[in-house]
Amino acid sequence: MNYPIARRAASLSPSLTLAIDSKAKQMKAEGLDVVGFGAGEPDFDTPQHIKDAAAKALADGFTKYTPSSGIPELRQAIADKFQRENGLSYKPSQVIVSCGGKHSCYNVILATCQEGDEVIIPAPYWLSYPEMVKLAGATPVILPTTDQTEFKVTPEQLLAALTPRSRLFILNSPSNPTGTVYTPEEIKALGDICVDHGVLIMSDEIYEHLVYDGAVHRGVATFSPKHQEHTIIVHGFAKAWSMTGWRLGFLAAPEPIAKAIDAVQSHSTSNPTSFAQKGGVAALNGSQAHLPGWLAEYARRRSFAWKALNAMPGITCANARGAFYLFPNISRTGLKSTEFCSRLLEQHQVAAVPGIAFGADDYIRLSYATSLANIEKGLARMEKFVASLNG
Numbered sequence: 177m178n179y180p181i182a183r184r185a186a187s188l189s190p191s192l193t194l195a196i197d198s199k200a201k202q203m204k205a206e207g208l209d210v211v212g213f214g215a216g217e218p219d220f221d222t223p224q225h226i227k228d229a230a231a232k233a234l235a236d237g238f239t240k241y242t243p244s245s246g247i248p249e250l251r252q253a254i255a256d257k258f259q260r261e262n263g264l265s266y267k268p269s270q271v272i273v274s275c276g277g278k279h280s281c282y283n284v285i286l287a288t289c290q291e292g293d294e295v296i297i298p299a300p301y302w303l304s305y306p307e308m309v310k311l312a313g314a315t316p317v318i319l320p321t322t323d324q325t326e327f328k329v330t331p332e333q334l335l336a337a338l339t340p341r342s343r344l345f346i347l348n349s350p351s352n353p354t355g356t357v358y359t360p361e362e363i364k365a366l367g368d369i370c371v372d373h374g375v376l377i378m379s380d381e382i383y384e385h386l387v388y389d390g391a392v393h394r395g396v397a398t399f400s401p402k403h404q405e406h407t408i409i410v411h412g413f414a415k416a417w418s419m420t421g422w423r424l425g426f427l428a429a430p431e432p433i434a435k436a437i438d439a440v441q442s443h444s445t446s447n448p449t450s451f452a453q454k455g456g457v458a459a460l461n462g463s464q465a466h467l468p469g470w471l472a473e474y475a476r477r478r479s480f481a482w483k484a485l486n487a488m489p490g491i492t493c494a495n496a497r498g499a500f501y502l503f504p505n506i507s508r509t510g511l512k513s514t515e516f517c518s519r520l521l522e523q524h525q526v527a528a529v530p531g532i533a534f535g536a537d538d539y540i541r542l543s544y545a546t547s548l549a550n551i552e553k554g555l556a557r558m559e560k561f562v563a564s565l566n567g
């Protein structure tokens with residue numbers, strides 16, 4: 177039978193990340209000693225007090241539908257977090273809890289963008305943004321950047337991309353895949369342009385807490401009430417609390433947008449998992465004592481990997497002060513990113529993600545959310561591989 181596949185689904189790019197990941201898993205299953213730099217998630221376990229809170233909720237029978245935008249207690253805890261950590265006032269009604277930061281991004285785009293609208297996305301980008309924009313029927317407008325500017329878009333680039341159809345600008349700092357952290361001044365300059373031109377900003381701040389070397393994260397909404405009015409902050413529990421599998425995220429938005437997103441969510445997923453939400457309350461209101469240790473460990477791995485990469489012939493790696501990724505330039509090896517990564521995996525059993533998945537074919541993405549021992553082993557193999565290309 178000729179199965180009907182809707183255009184919106186048929187036009188989606190299949191995920192290269194997943195292809196590499198499944199190949200690596202298959203090789204592992206065959207008994208090969210694969211070193212994985214592909215993971216987009218922390219290698220630490222969820223802190224115990226968060227697990228305990230969810231387990232207690234489950235034991236207490238907290239297993240029914242909740243309001244689709246989340247339980248009041250969690251929406252309040254999120255509003256408190258924005259006040260405490262970011263100096264931003266939101267009413268709980270402006271906060272929507274979702275089934276992950278990714279789900280929040282999707283709902284923002286679905287609720288604000290449609291046919292004829294343009295969404296401005298700096299590249300390298302998180303690979304789901306352009307696909308979500310296409311699913312909403314809108315058009316992604318990609319602004320390329322390189323390691324020469326630490327992968328930062330300039331105000332001039334943003335200004336030049338604006339048209340009467342510009343609806344949304346997507347900002348992700350600290351960045352996946354590059355690890356770039358914009359300075360507060362750079363964020364403000366981009367935010368000013370959006371405010372002046374009436375363009376909304378979706379600020380994906382899921383890596384807010386993962387910064388190193390004295391880098392400072394400052395969200396675009398914090399610069400003035402006008403900036404806040406133009407911004408939707410997307411956030412979640414996946415990264416700073418290592419809760420990727422829980423599927424729990426959140427956003428804060430101007431009231432009319434929050435309402436629209438609430439409607440979208442109420443007709444699609446309904447509420448995020450009830451007992452996971454109780455874990456979210458514990459994550460925000462409980463101890464953050466796990467974080468300094470995680471940050472110290474990430475920082476140690478990052479400086480080791482950054483030095484090792486820059487010591488390899490033909491490889492240069494820009495500084496990256498956030499998230500848990502490095503995004504080295506491989507163009508001088510003569511290979512494009514897909515061939516580089518498939519040969520690295522097949523010949524040296526090291527899994528990395530080709531930059532082409534993020535709109536940047538001269539780079540690869542390495543996640544250092546894995547042990548230092550793995551990083552040492554994997555980068556030693558990569559060095560051999562690169563040397564063989566140069567020789």
Ligand SMILES: *Cc1c(COP(=O)(O)O)cnc(C)c1O
Binds near residue numbers: 277278424425
């Ligand atoms: C991990 C991630 C998210 C959210 O992930 P969830 O697991 O859906 O919470 C959002 N944006 C970026 C850039 C990410 O890397």
